[in-house]
Amino acid sequence: MDVLTLATVTNLLSVARRCTRAQAGTVYRREAEGLVFLVTQNDTLAQSVGHAASADLLTRIPLRSTEPSxxxxxxxxxxxLDIPDAYAIPADKPYAFDPRIDARSGFRTVSMLVMPLRSPIDGVLQLINATNDHGxxxxxxxxxxxxIQELVSVESEALPRLDAPA
Structure with a gap:
């Protein structure tokens, strides 16, 4: 992926987080075996362990297509999906919250807004922990x-296809 494309995806995530006051967010890219982290941001972790360590903690766990994440x-x-409490997802849902990253990082996921991304990115935008005026x-x-759907639509027009030859 070229630097311009990665910068645009990073900007998309930053703007989406600002619009929703989300503490964290991830853009996943869909691949044959599942989802891989493309861009991740977590202000809470970055403050406690630094940006590089934060990114390292968050990107080591791929999501396999056989897992009900x-x-x-x-x-x-x-x-x-708009989930008010990730740890309170009913057992009868066809998906579940995976607490591995929270366990590794010490971060606590609560609210989630998770939406599909289509062309040019085949993947998922995940926003975590919306906050109010008091934090x-x-x-x-x-x-x-x-x-956020409108933002994704506008920003997607600026992105080249990620699977296109360079």
Missing amino acids: VAMYVALTGMT DIVPFSCDAEPA
């Missing part, structure tokens, strides 16, 4: 999903 479910179904973690607002 939230992000993989979104990638496979194309449905957007408290809250569920994502009902306005967040359409706003």
